[in-house]
Amino acid sequence: MDNQESEAKDKLLPDALQLESVMQQTIELLGRKLKSEQIQEIAQVFQTICWNFKDRDFQVYLLLDESGQIQLITDVSGVPDATITLDTSTLHDAAYGKTTFGTAFVMGKLKVEGIPALKLRKFIPLLKPFLESYREAWEAFHG
Amino acid sequence: MDEKGEIQFYHEEDGDLEILAEKTIGVIGYGNLGRPLALNMRDSGMRSIIVGNIRNESWQRAQEDGFPIFSIAEACSQVDIALLLLPDEAMTEVYETEIAPNLRKGSAMVFASGYNLAYNLIKPEKNLDVLLLAPRMLGRAIREKFLQGQGFASFVSVEQDASGQAWPLLLALAKATGSLKVGVMVLSATQEAHLDLLIEQGLGPLIGAGVLASFKVGVEAGFPPEALVLEMYMSGEMAQTFQTMATMGFFRQVNLHGFAAAFGGMIRSMALDREPIEQSVRQALEEIKDGSFAKQLQAEKEEGYPSLSLLREMLRDENPVTAAEERLRRDMRFAY
Numbered sequence: 001m002d003n004q005e006s007e008a009k010d011k012l013l014p015d016a017l018q019l020e021s022v023m024q025q026t027i028e029l030l031g032r033k034l035k036s037e038q039i040q041e042i043a044q045v046f047q048t049i050c051w052n053f054k055d056r057d058f059q060v061y062l063l064l065d066e067s068g069q070i071q072l073i074t075d076v077s078g079v080p081d082a083t084i085t086l087d088t089s090t091l092h093d094a095a096y097g098k099t100t101f102g103t104a105f106v107m108g109k110l111k112v113e114g115i116p117a118l119k120l121r122k123f124i125p126l127l128k129p130f131l132e133s134y135r136e137a138w139e140a141f142h143g
Numbered sequence: 144m145d146e147k148g149e150i151q152f153y154h155e156e157d158g159d160l161e162i163l164a165e166k167t168i169g170v171i172g173y174g175n176l177g178r179p180l181a182l183n184m185r186d187s188g189m190r191s192i193i194v195g196n197i198r199n200e201s202w203q204r205a206q207e208d209g210f211p212i213f214s215i216a217e218a219c220s221q222v223d224i225a226l227l228l229l230p231d232e233a234m235t236e237v238y239e240t241e242i243a244p245n246l247r248k249g250s251a252m253v254f255a256s257g258y259n260l261a262y263n264l265i266k267p268e269k270n271l272d273v274l275l276l277a278p279r280m281l282g283r284a285i286r287e288k289f290l291q292g293q294g295f296a297s298f299v300s301v302e303q304d305a306s307g308q309a310w311p312l313l314l315a316l317a318k319a320t321g322s323l324k325v326g327v328m329v330l331s332a333t334q335e336a337h338l339d340l341l342i343e344q345g346l347g348p349l350i351g352a353g354v355l356a357s358f359k360v361g362v363e364a365g366f367p368p369e370a371l372v373l374e375m376y377m378s379g380e381m382a383q384t385f386q387t388m389a390t391m392g393f394f395r396q397v398n399l400h401g402f403a404a405a406f407g408g409m410i411r412s413m414a415l416d417r418e419p420i421e422q423s424v425r426q427a428l429e430e431i432k433d434g435s436f437a438k439q440l441q442a443e444k445e446e447g448y449p450s451l452s453l454l455r456e457m458l459r460d461e462n463p464v465t466a467a468e469e470r471l472r473r474d475m476r477f478a479y
Contacts, residue, residue, distance in 0.1 A: 102456025107463065108359040118430055118439050121450050128452070 013088050016056040018141065020074065023051065023060045025137035026130070027072040033129040036068030043068075045122045046115070050080040055087040082114040082123070095135040101127055151329040153299070158318025160188060162311050167191040169222030171215055171242065172229040173201040175282035176255055180226060180320050181210060183289045187319040193218050195225075219245035224253060224316065226276075231258040232444055238265050246271060249305065251312055256339070257332030260302055262437040273303035274313045275332045277339075278322065285321070294324025298335045340431045345424040358464055368467035369474075377471055379479075 014022050031039075043064040052059050061076045090109045093099040104110035115123055168189060170181040173196045181192055194205040195218025205212045212218075219225055219242050229237055238259075246252065251272035259265040260273070267273045278285055280295040288295045299317060301309040317323050330338070354375055361371040375381060387396040397405050430436045443450055460466075 099461075100456035100459070102453050103459065103462045106355060106457050108355060117427070118435055121439060121443060124450050124453050 013092055014138065014141075016053075016058045019053060019056060019058060019088060020060065022134065022137045022141050024072050025140065026134045027062060027070060029133035029136055030126075030130055031070045033133060034070070034126075038125070039064050039068045039070055040066055042122055042126065045119045046081040048076055048078075048080040048082075049123075050076075050083040052083055052085040053088050053091075054085055055089070080114065082112065085111040085113070091131075091134060092138070095131045095138070101131070152326050153314055153317070153323060153329075154326050155318065155323045158314040158323045159311060160315055160318055162308075162315040163189060163224075163319060166223040167193065167221060168316075169193050169195055169218045169225045170210075171195040171218060171225050171227050173205040173210075173212075174228065174230075176278070176285070177201070177226070177228040178204065178208070179282050179286035179289070180228065180278075181205075182208065182286055183321045184316075184319040185210075186289070187321070189319050193221060195219060214241070216241040216245045220247070222250060223247075224251045224312070226253045226255070226316075228255055231256050232440070234259055235264045243268065251306070251309065253313075253316060254302075254332065257298075257300075257334070257336035258339075258437075260332040261336035262434060264437075264441075267303060269303070270305050271303065272301070272306050272309040272312065274309060274316070275300040275302060275330075275335060276313065276317055276320070276322070276327075277330075277335050278320075289321040292324070294321040296325045297322040297327045298330040299327040300329055300331050300335070302332050337428070337431050340436065341424075341428050344427040344431065344436070349420065355464070362463065368463055369471045372464060372467045373471055373475075377468060377477070 043066045047064055047066075049062040049064070050059055051062065059074075061073050061080060062070060063073060063076075064070050086104065086109060090099065090104045094101050094104060099109075101110055105112070112120075112123075168184060168191065170177045170184075170192060171194075173181065173194045177194070177196075178201075181194065185192055192210060194210045194212045195215040196202045196205060196212060197215070202212055213221070215237060225242065225246060227234060227238075227242065242252075246268075248268075248270045249272075251274055252267060253274045253276050254260060255275075255277050257275055257277065260267075260275070275298065277298040278295055279297060280288065285295055297317060297320075299313055301313055304310070306312070314323070314327075317327050357375060358368070358371050362368055384396065387399060390396075391399070397408070400408075427436075
């Protein structure tokens with residue numbers, strides 16, 4: 001990739017500050033997309049999911065509670081139930097269909113920690129609405 | 144195992160094809176496994192073979208191959224022996240609706256996988272012989288090996304002997320399919336299912352992780368992706384290594400490689416922390432044996448396979464590994 005292309009791509013990516021706003025908005029939108037029962041079901045398995053953006057050295061925490069609410073916070077006490085580690089560009093590219101979370105995982109660009117194998121399937125249905133919400137949130141933010 | 148706790152094996156001389164002379168054999172499911180087994184049995188002299196299938200490409204293929212073909216229900220009502228060769232996940236429903244109500248009292252059911260028996264997803268009627276003949280070979284190779292006069296290994300067991308003749312019947316079938324040429328090993332359906340899942344979930348992900356980690360690190364270091372996939376498996380050298388594990392032995396084949404390879408492999412293996420790997424395999428086995436995995440798989444099926452989309456994403460062609468393979472296939476002249 002030449003410098004010009006790289007710069008153009010960088011302009012599309014949120015920086016750490018923008019990322020926090022975009023993720024807040026993403027989770028608000030996600031909360032509207034998911035049914036309360038879906039959130040309750042996932043909350044039985046995970047209540048805190050850390051999204052760790054390693055390129056920005058930035059973490060946000062998705063909280064799911066058993067009453068069916070979700071929210072995003074920037075700090076938690078204790079260890080999250082699960083941690084998803086990725087670069088901002090991986091999330092961005094997945095949201096815009098340039099890659100997928102599946103491809104990112106097999107190519108080592110997305111790491112999932114803390115989710116036992118047999119509970120992974122509870123997490124999978126979150127992914128598509130999460131990406132849709134991120135894209136909507138970024139487009140609203142970016143203009 | 145026999146009464147002394149020894150593993151039992153059976154060979155060509157233990158099977159008597161005469162036992163099958165008056166029997167009608169039904170191949171239920173003419174797919175990857177059904178077709179080669181049906182063709183092998185016909186070539187072994189079995190004259191009364193019919194096929195049960197839904198109306199799809201396999202139905203057409205069975206017709207082209209010259210077998211009488213019926214619906215699954217109809218085929219089951221005509222046979223003395225039903226080889227149930229549908230995919231495990233499809234079998235339970237078809238068993239309840241089409242197979243069980245139509246099998247005649249005293250007939251035999253042969254499973255090629257112990258899965259549904261191991262997890263009580265199929266509960267056979269008491270008046271049937273229930274047999275396991277589980278080839279340890281992919282369908283296409285089952286036919287190729289048979290045509291080369293070699294045969295293939297299988298696990299076998301009698302899970303229910305209603306007729307009192309289940310063992311001779313099973314060994315005759317194993318002979319007709321070509322499996323006794325190599326030999327069959329007795330293993331219960333439960334053990335076969337657990338072992339199959341253990342290797343799929345224990346060894347499989349480790350091989351995958353090794354290949355993908357080497358690819359990622361190699362690309363980061365500047366190696367051409369094509370060179371990496373060529374080195375790892377596309378040249379066929381690794382397949383040859385696995386083959387020599389079978390012919391020479393897992394450890395003995397190391398002598399075929401140079402000292403640098405053996406030395407490097409030794410020190411890196413010794414430095415590798417195997418405990419977390421073993422723990423992961425142990426965890427997988429525990430969840431296989433206690434039925435937790437089977438329960439999740441069943442839930443996945445009942446909910447319409449929600450995880451399939453992620454699996455498809457992982458396997459789709461738009462990834463650097465597949466792209467490198469494609470370029471290599473284009474630019475080299477592999478026979479495969």
